Amino acid sequence: MSVLNPAGEVQTPPAEAQVIADAADGTATRRRRRRETVQPVAKHLRDNRTAYLMIAPMVILLTIFVIWPLIYSVYLSTFKISFYKDPEFVGLQFYQYVLVSPRFWKSIGVGLYYAVLVVPTGLILALLLASFIKTLSKKAASFMKTTVYLPAVVSTVVASVLFVFIYQDQGVANWLLSLLNAGPVAWLNDPATALPAIAIPGIWLGFGVTTLILLAGLLDIPDSYYESAQLDGANFLQRTWFITIPLLKNVFLYLIVTGFTLAIQMLDLPLIMTGGGPVDATTTPNLFIFNSFRDLTPYATSFSLTAALLLFVVLGAISIVVFRLINSDKAVDG
Numbered sequence: 130m131s132v133l134n135p136a137g138e139v140q141t142p143p144a145e146a147q148v149i150a151d152a153a154d155g156t157a158t159r160r161r162r163r164r165e166t167v168q169p170v171a172k173h174l175r176d177n178r179t180a181y182l183m184i185a186p187m188v189i190l191l192t193i194f195v196i197w198p199l200i201y202s203v204y205l206s207t208f209k210i211s212f213y214k215d216p217e218f219v220g221l222q223f224y225q226y227v228l229v230s231p232r233f234w235k236s237i238g239v240g241l242y243y244a245v246l247v248v249p250t251g252l253i254l255a256l257l258l259a260s261f262i263k264t265l266s267k268k269a270a271s272f273m274k275t276t277v278y279l280p281a282v283v284s285t286v287v288a289s290v291l292f293v294f295i296y297q298d299q300g301v302a303n304w305l306l307s308l309l310n311a312g313p314v315a316w317l318n319d320p321a322t323a324l325p326a327i328a329i330p331g332i333w334l335g336f337g338v339t340t341l342i343l344l345a346g347l348l349d350i351p352d353s354y355y356e357s358a359q360l361d362g363a364n365f366l367q368r369t370w371f372i373t374i375p376l377l378k379n380v381f382l383y384l385i386v387t388g389f390t391l392a393i394q395m396l397d398l399p400l401i402m403t404g405g406g407p408v409d410a411t412t413t414p415n416l417f418i419f420n421s422f423r424d425l426t427p428y429a430t431s432f433s434l435t436a437a438l439l440l441f442v443v444l445g446a447i448s449i450v451v452f453r454l455i456n457s458d459k460a461v462d463g
Contacts, residue, residue, distance in 0.1 A: 199441075206435045211427050223428075223435040233436055235409055236417035237393075237443060239324065243413060244392035246328035247335070252384060254332070255339040260369070262340075263347050274344070278337040285334065289401035292330045293317070317403050320410035327398050327411055335391075339384060346380040347373065382455045386448050393444065414440045 206223060208216040227233050262273045280288075295301045296316035306312030316326040350373065358368045374381070396415040399405055405412035405420065412420070418440070422433035 202434060202438060206431065206438055208431065209428050210430045210434075212430075213427070223431050224439070226432060227436045227439055230436075232409060232412070232417060233414075233439075236412050236414045237440075239409070239411065240393035240395070240413045243324055243328055243331070243395060244389045246325060247331045247392045248385060248388040250328075251332045251335055251339050251388065252343075252381070255336060255343050256369075256373075259340050259344040259347055260373070262344055274341060277340050280333050281335075281337040283334065285397040286401060288330045288334055289398050292326075293402055296326055318407055320407050323403055323407060323410050327402055331392065331395060331398060335388070339388075342380060342384060343377065346377045350376050378455065382451070385455065386451050389447055389451065390444055393447070394440075414443075 205216075207218060207220055209219050209223075210216050258273075258277065262270050262277075265273060297303075298313050298315075302316060303313035306314065314322060316322050354372050354376075355368055358372060363371070393413070394415050395413050396419065399411040399413055399416050400419070403411045405416050414436075418433045418436050421436060422429055424432075426432070
């Protein structure tokens with residue numbers, strides 16, 4: 130109990146003062162223990178949590194529209210699916226049918242041949258043009274970038290019809306050959322020339338996007354590297370081989386993987402220009418799967434589904450090989 134001292138001040142008895150001091154010390158101790166118990170979350174853990182929250186919507190979408198359909202497709206491939214009978218479980222029987230099909234393996238070879246024709250040629254031409262655009266003035270470079278991108282907005286169907294007219298007996302291609310006292314050539318009717326003829330519009334359609342991607346990579350390389358190489362007497366080819374190509378390794382890796390994946394799956398150009406002929410010389414894997422699905426056999430659905438899953442395995446194997454051959458870098462100094 131507090132009392133007034135002779136001076137009129139409030140004075141707490143010693144016993145009560147000790148009790149209050151002990152209570153204050155106990156409260157401070159409990160607060161300190163709570164602070165020691167609740168440890169702050171580490172910064173990298175907070176960053177990981179934020180990253181997981183940001184990628185969660187994409188993971189959910191991939192699960193719904195990619196992962197689950199893929200798992201369900203593998204499940205369906207173990208059944209005989211017919212529109213007139215109930216599904217019948219057959220295990221891996223259709224995988225055996227596809228693996229022993231010579232037309233399936235021939236289509237894989239055609240797809241690889243088409244990719245070899247399109248991807249390296251497109252990369253080399255795009256790199257040369259991107260290097261040229263880099264040397265132009267700002268206005269000229271803007272005009273060239275707009276011009277080179279125009280094929281990317283052209284429909285594959287339109288390009289197919291356009292090049293069919295170009296390859297006709299009296300078309301532009303044979304007219305150019307006639308100026309050299311050569312030809313005419315049955316471009317789309319000869320098994321030896323049909324696929325290279327289809328590869329040309331394939332290169333043309335993807336040329337613009339590839340050029341702009343490589344140009345962006347070139348602009349990211351410091352000019353001081355090239356200036357130092359020129360002072361040492363390096364010519365254009367040497368600068369390209371020892372500076373440009375190593376520093377564009379990640380860009381090349383991306384373009385090669387995506388280019389081969391898309392080229393092997395090409396469907397529109399051979400379907401419209403040749404229908405897969407002559408004698409399956411232009412039947413790419415996707416066109417083979419498409420024709421198998423339209424087949425009149427009762428179990429065409431199961432066969433085409435299994436072929437699509439095996440094509441997925443082939444594409445994955447090709448991507449692994451490319452990643453093995455080209456070691457990507459995490460970052461580029463500059």
